[in-house]
Amino acid sequence: MRRSSIVPRITASYQQYQQRAWYSDFGHLSARKQSFIPSSGTYPHGFRASGVACGIKKNNNKDVALVVSEKPCSAAAVFTTNAFKAAPVLVSQATLKHNNNKDIYGVVTNSGCANAVTGQQGITNAKRMQAIMDELTGHASSALTMSTGVIGQQLNMDKLEPGIRKAYEALSADHDQGWLQAATAYMTTDTFPKLMSGEFTLDRTSFRMAGIAKGAGMIHPNMATLLGFIVTDAYVAPALLQDTLKYAVDRSFNAISIDGDMSTNDTICALANGASDVRIESPHDPAYPLFRDSLTSFAAELAQLVVRDGEGATKFVTIHVKGGSSFESAKQAASHISTSKLVKTALYGQDANWGRICASLGHSGVEVDPSKVSVTFVPTDDSKPLPLMIRGEPEVVDEARAAEILKMEDLVIEVDLGLGQSDAKFWTCDLSHEYVTINADYRS
Known part of the structure; x- marks a missing residue:
């Protein structure tokens, strides 16, 4: 056949x-x-x-x-x-x-x-x-x-x-x-x-x-x-x-x-x-x-x-790491960022604190050249992406536009390592007050 x-x-x-x-x-x-x-x-x-x-x-x-x-x-x-x-x-x-x-x-x-x-x-x-x-x-x-x-x-x-x-x-x-x-x-x-x-x-x-x-x-x-x-x-x-x-x-x-x-x-x-x-x-x-x-x-x-449907989640976030030297390294970086409590709480607070993304990437255990890294917020409504850092240089961020993007339920955070052709995606959510409430009361 x-x-x-x-x-x-x-x-x-x-x-x-x-x-x-x-x-x-x-x-x-x-x-x-x-x-x-x-x-x-x-x-x-x-x-x-x-x-x-x-x-x-x-x-x-x-x-x-x-x-x-x-x-x-x-x-x-x-x-x-x-x-x-x-x-x-x-x-x-x-x-x-x-x-x-x-x-x-x-x-x-x-x-x-x-x-x-x-x-x-x-x-x-x-x-x-x-x-x-x-x-x-x-x-x-x-x-x-x-x-x-x-x-x-x-x-x-x-x-x-x-x-x-x-x-x-x-x-x-x-x-x-x-x-x-x-x-x-x-x-x-x-x-x-x-x-x-x-x-x-x-x-x-x-x-x-x-x-x-x-x-x-x-x-x-x-x-x-x-x-x-x-x-x-x-x-x-x-x-x-x-x-x-x-x-x-x-x-x-x-x-x-x-x-x-x-x-x-x-x-x-x-x-x-x-x-x-x-x-x-x-x-x-x-x-x-x-x-x-x-x-x-x-x-x-x-x-x-x-x-x-994450406990207490208000946002669905895709961490897309591009430019990795291998799928494994790109995935490890995406995983590390997705589990950062500081990143997740900033997302819940609609705070465009992209420095937390870089900090998490920097101790993820993967190869990183800070001069090659770019970070971008990509809205899911097909509107214009918002670059936060390009090849190691911080952008002058439009805070009003960043806040507008962070109010959306769905968000893509794109991190380009600039080291190769491999990429990986990780899906995560924010961390809210309700998550603590649910898990503090789970057995009762």
């Missing part, structure tokens, strides 16, 4: 505000946040999803989510490198190794309790989650496990076990009854569900992707960030899917930061069930880089939703 470019038709892109519905459950949100909730979707063939409440959360909100495939899947995942890996992370890692990254039928997730730092009982409970899925699907080692919520508390299995069974009975391929319910069940301090889906064309053959993520705080990358998954009805060979996901995560979920803290539970996984006619079995296949780049773009949009 001749293969040409992959052209995405993403039906749930966060850019398509006019296609969003206002759901009664989220009627208290601003119109801007409501615009991120999809009113419909184009979902991968052979997958169903559900989300139900079983009483783990104190407010009786949905807290169990399933995504299940009718066919066995190639599977891949990247996990937190935190020393205190949660029980579901350890169980999922062992499952992928045991299955050689194949023959996975689904993902079972609970919210409201992280099942982290819970000792041997936590492992037993995570394995029990998987065993229930094995019973329901009729296949051994059939599911990956995820948990999110408060650390240091044991799962209430008397509630969770019937909750998983209830969720299995509720599985649906429908947007409203299935996928949106699953995305809602992932939420903890999130204010809206993060769900995307899309159809892609490879020559005249189409395949689909869907993704769900959660996360609003304790977000900073190191191999993976937060909880999320992407499923596709393309077939991708197991080892190749792992390489593809790692590439995509490095440029998406590993390129976001809210507060510089990394969770014990961070997991991003991918399942490919081959229910479409698209098959990618070799890195030498001309379709492979096209699929990889489409997965990366899709993951980046999903990851950006997490930043847009």
